[in-house]
Amino acid sequence: MNAGSRRVEAAIAAAREVFGERLSTAEAIRGQHSRGEDLSRPVLPDAVAFAATTEEVSRLLAICNAHGVPVVPFGAGTSLEGHVTPWRGGISLDLSRMDRVLEVNEADMDCLVEPGVTRQALNAGLRDRGLFFPVDPGSHATIGGMCATRASGTNAVRYGTMRENVLGLEAVLADGRVVNTGGRTRKSASGYDLTRLLLGSEGTLAVITKVRLRLFGIPEAISAAVVQFEDLGGAVRTVIETLQCGIPVARIELLDEVQMAACIAYSRLEGFAARPTLFLEFHGTEASVAEQAEALGGIAAAHGGSGFAWAREQEARNRLWEARHNAYWAATALLPGSRAYTTDICVPISALEEAILGAKRDIEESGLTAPIVGHVGDGNFHAAIIVRPGDEEALARAWALDRRIVARGLALGGTCSGEHGIGIHKREFLEAEHGAAALEVMRAIKAALDPKGILNPGKLLP
Numbered sequence: 369m370n371a372g373s374r375r376v377e378a379a380i381a382a383a384r385e386v387f388g389e390r391l392s393t394a395e396a397i398r399g400q401h402s403r404g405e406d407l408s409r410p411v412l413p414d415a416v417a418f419a420a421t422t423e424e425v426s427r428l429l430a431i432c433n434a435h436g437v438p439v440v441p442f443g444a445g446t447s448l449e450g451h452v453t454p455w456r457g458g459i460s461l462d463l464s465r466m467d468r469v470l471e472v473n474e475a476d477m478d479c480l481v482e483p484g485v486t487r488q489a490l491n492a493g494l495r496d497r498g499l500f501f502p503v504d505p506g507s508h509a510t511i512g513g514m515c516a517t518r519a520s521g522t523n524a525v526r527y528g529t530m531r532e533n534v535l536g537l538e539a540v541l542a543d544g545r546v547v548n549t550g551g552r553t554r555k556s557a558s559g560y561d562l563t564r565l566l567l568g569s570e571g572t573l574a575v576i577t578k579v580r581l582r583l584f585g586i587p588e589a590i591s592a593a594v595v596q597f598e599d600l601g602g603a604v605r606t607v608i609e610t611l612q613c614g615i616p617v618a619r620i621e622l623l624d625e626v627q628m629a630a631c632i633a634y635s636r637l638e639g640f641a642a643r644p645t646l647f648l649e650f651h652g653t654e655a656s657v658a659e660q661a662e663a664l665g666g667i668a669a670a671h672g673g674s675g676f677a678w679a680r681e682q683e684a685r686n687r688l689w690e691a692r693h694n695a696y697w698a699a700t701a702l703l704p705g706s707r708a709y710t711t712d713i714c715v716p717i718s719a720l721e722e723a724i725l726g727a728k729r730d731i732e733e734s735g736l737t738a739p740i741v742g743h744v745g746d747g748n749f750h751a752a753i754i755v756r757p758g759d760e761e762a763l764a765r766a767w768a769l770d771r772r773i774v775a776r777g778l779a780l781g782g783t784c785s786g787e788h789g790i791g792i793h794k795r796e797f798l799e800a801e802h803g804a805a806a807l808e809v810m811r812a813i814k815a816a817l818d819p820k821g822i823l824n825p826g827k828l829l830p
Contacts, residue, residue, distance in 0.1 A: 370378040376457065379435040383459065386427045390418040391758055392467075401440075401460035404447035405696075407755070407763070408792055413440065413460035420465050422538065422546060424576040429575065429768050429822075430544030432459060438825050441571040443484065443513035448710050449791030451517065451570050455826035461575065463512055469493055470578070475594045477583040478535060478552055483512020483576050488788055490581075498582045502527035505787065506693045512576045518568030522692065522788035525745025526618040526651065527584065529787070530567055538578035542818040552580065552586055559820045565813070570789055582751060587651035590618075592679040592688050593661060595668045596643045598816045600624055600740075602672035603644040607666050609664075611717055615660050619649035620745040621692055624728065627699060627739035627752075630640040635691035635696035639677070647672075647683070692741075699739045699752040706740065706750035713777030714786030715747045723780055727751055727773045732770045732775045775800075779821035795830040 384391050392398070393415045402410035414437075421424050432439045438458025445452055448769075449721055454460055467484035474497055481490060486508055491500050495579050504521040505514060513519075515537065519528040527533065537551025549562035597603040605621055610617060622633065622644070629642035648664065650657040679685045700706050715723045724740065731738045731751065742749025750774060753766040774784045774797055784790075784797035799807055810829055814821075 374746070375435045376414050376437055376495065379432050379437040379459065381419055382431045382435075383415070383428055386424055386431075387419075387683050392416050392418075398460070401442050401445070401454070401462065402403055403453045403454070403596055404445050404451060405447050406450050406453075406793065407707055407757070408450040408453050409455070413454040416442075416456050416460045416462055418462045422540065423465075425461065425575055425577055426544045426546055427460060428459070429540055429542055433820055433823050436820055438822050439575070440824050441512070441516065441575050442644060443510035443516075444486065446506055446507040446509050447513065447517065447791065448783070448788045449793045451789060451791040451824070451827060453792065455792065458822070463577075463684065464510065465577075466512075466577065472499070473552070474585075475501065476552060477585070478580060479583055480578060480580050481511055482578060483510055483515070486813070487511065487514070494583065495586070498679075500524045500583055500586050501533070501581055503530055504532055506695075511579050511581070515567055515576050516569065516571050517789040518785070520743060520748065521622055521747070522619045524690070524743055524748075525620055526616060531564060533582045534563060534567060534796060535577060535582055536580040537566055537576055539566055539574035539576050541574050542820065542823050546577075547574070550580065554582075557699045560563075566804070567615050568789065570791065570813060570828050572828050573823065574811055575823070586802055586812055589652060589657045590653045590685065591650050591657050591661065592619075592685040593644060593648045593650075594640065594675075594677045594679070594688065595648070595665070595673040596645045596675050598643070598672045600644040601725060602725050603646055604761065605670045606646065606664075606673060607669045608720055609671070611681050611745065613663070613667070616649060616662050617660065617745060618651040620743075621647040622690075622724075622742045622744040622749065623647070623695070623792055624740040626702075626737065627741045629700035630697060630702050630739055631691045633798055634701050635687075635694055645653045647688055649689075677749070677807065680774050694725050695739070695741045695751060699754060702737055702739070703754045703756065706754045706756045708754055709763070709770065710752050710788065711770045711773050712748060712750045712786050712788045713774055713782050713784060714749075715777050715780045715782030717747050719782065719795075720744060720747055720749075720781035721781065723777055724749055726776050730769055730772045730776075736765055736769060738769065743786070746786070747782070790828045792827060795828065798830055
C-alpha cells in the first residue's frame with residue numbers, strides 16, 4: 369500500500385467516526401458521484417460523505433486537511449463543466465441532505481437556507497408569502513451549487529445573477545474553520561467582499577454551508593409571449609433594440625431553428641414552426657405588462673417577427689418555460705444515445721449579433737449538430753454540441769468548435785463562460801481572458817486559503 373492510499377484510508381476511518389452509516393464506500397454510491405452532466409471521464413471518489421450539519425462539514429475538512437486528502441463538494445450533480453468530478457479521488461462531500469429553509473424575513477425580503485435547498489423547493493415554500501427567488505438556471509440545481517458556479521439563468525436580464533442576489537454566506541475553509549461573510553443589509557463598505565470572492569469559486573476555496581438570499585415580491589401581473597422570425601439575425605436585432613430602448617423584460621430567450629425543432633418534437637409544442645424564436649416574459653402591473661409587450665411587438669415586427677402568441681394563464685406559461693428548461697434534453701434527443709458538449713459565452717449586447725451569427729457559421733462548417741439557445745437579454749448564449757459517447761473524432765471536432773466560438777467571444781470583449789463556470793473543460797481560456805498577472809493573484813488566493821490544495825483540486829485554475 370502506498371502512502372497516498374494509507375492517507376485516504378486513515379481519513380475515511382476518521383470520517384466514519386463522524387458520519388457513521390452516512391459515509392459510504394459502496395461502488396454504486398461512488399458511481400453516482402463520479403461526474404455531473406458533462407462529458408468528462410467518470411472518476412470514482414474513494415468515499416462519499418452525506419453531511420447534515422456545518423459541524424460535520426467542518427470536522428470532515430479538518431480531517432482531510434490533516435491527511436492531505438481531496439474533498440469535492442457535491443450538490444445535485446447538474447454541473448456542465450466537470451465541477452463535481454473527483455479528478456484526484458478523495459471524498460465526495462454530498463450536501464443535498466442539508467436542505468432546510470432556516471429563516472424567511474418577509475419584511476426585509478430575505479431568507480437563510482442550507483446549500484442543499486433547490487430553487488424549486490424554495491419557491492414552492494415562498495409562494496404563499498407572496499415572495500419568490502428569481503435566479504433560474506433551468507435545472508434542478510441546489511442553491512449551494514448555484515453559488516459555487518455564480519449561476520445565472522432566464523430571469524437575469526431583470527433580476528440579476530447569484531452575484532446580485534446573495535447577501536451573505538457561511539462557509540467552511542480547508543482547515544475546518546467556519547467563516548461568515550456579508551449580512552442582511554443590501555450594501556456594506558466594510559472590509560473585503562468575501563461573499564463575492566467565494567461566489568463562483570467552484571468549491572476550490574471553501575465549502576458553502578448557509579446562504580442568505582435576496583427575495584422579491586411576486587409581480588401583480590405576469591404574461592409570456594412567443595414571437596417567431598424568418599431569420600436568426602432578425603431575432604437577435606430585436607433583442608438588442610429592445611434592451612437599448614430600456615424595455616424592462618423579465619425574460620427574453622432565443623432559440624434558433626434547430627433548437628426550436630427539437631423543442632417542438634420533445635415537448636410537443638403544437639402550433640409553432642421550426643424557426644428562430646424568442647420566448648418572452650413580462651412582469652409588473654397589468655398596464656405596464658401590456659405597454660412592454662406592445663413596444664416589443666413593434667420592434668419585433670420591424671425585424672421580421674410575426675405570430676406574436678400570448679400565454680397569460682399560468683398553465684400555458686409553465687408549458688412554455690418547461691419546454692425551454694428541457695432544451696438540453698430536447699437537443700440530445702435529436703441524436704438518440706448522444707450527450708451534449710456545451711459552451712456558454714457571454715458578450716456585450718452590441719456584439720451579440722456578430723457572436724451568434726458567427727457561431728452559427730462555425731457550426732455549419734463543422735458539420736456537427738449544435739442547437740443555439742440563450743439568455744440573450746444579458747448577452748449570454750449556449751451551443752449544445754451533440755456527440756455520441758465514445759465517438760472520439762466527433763468529440764475532437766466539438767472541442768475545436770467550442771474553441772472557435774469562445775475565441776470569437778473573447779475577441780468581442782466577452783467571457784468564456786456566462787454561467788456554467790470553468791471546472792475542468794474551460795481552464796485553458798482563463799489566461800486569454802484575464803491575463804497572466806490576474807491568474808497569479810487567483811493562485812495566491814487559493815494558496816492562502818487552501819495551502820494543501822485539498823478543495824476540489826484540478827478545477828478552475830489551469
